[in-house]
Amino acid sequence: MSANPPKADAWPPFKRVRFVLVRREPWTALPVQGLVLDWRKAGRRHQALVAYVDEALHPKRIITEWMPAEKLTPIRADPNVIDYGRSPWDRRR
Known part of the structure; x- marks a missing residue:
């Protein structure tokens, strides 16, 4: 038996990409x-309904708003890659 699992x-x-980085003003x-919940077309452009937490303004509030696609950068996630680094919830530094 091989140590590498088959590609199947x-x-x-x-x-679809649901995770994004939201660029803000300034x-x-x-x-x-952010997490994209829905898409719509507004004129010639597309907008996404995005849920995110802005730690600087409201650290414990989820903000949901329509944003132009130009303000979003997709974050591609690969479910086959396991990150064995430290957990983001690990408070020890």
Whole structure:
């Protein structure tokens, strides 16, 4: 038996990207992570309904708003890659 699993055992890639980085005003502000809930067309452009937490303004409130697609950067996730790094919930530094 091989140590490497066959390719048929891999998860299929995600068809849609739901995770995004949200660029905020001013443009020098650090982007926040968001989750796309829905899409719509507004004139010639597309908008996404995005849920995110802005730690600087409202640290414990989920903000949901329609944003132009130009403000979003997709975060591609591969379910077949396991990150063995430290958990983001690990408070020890």
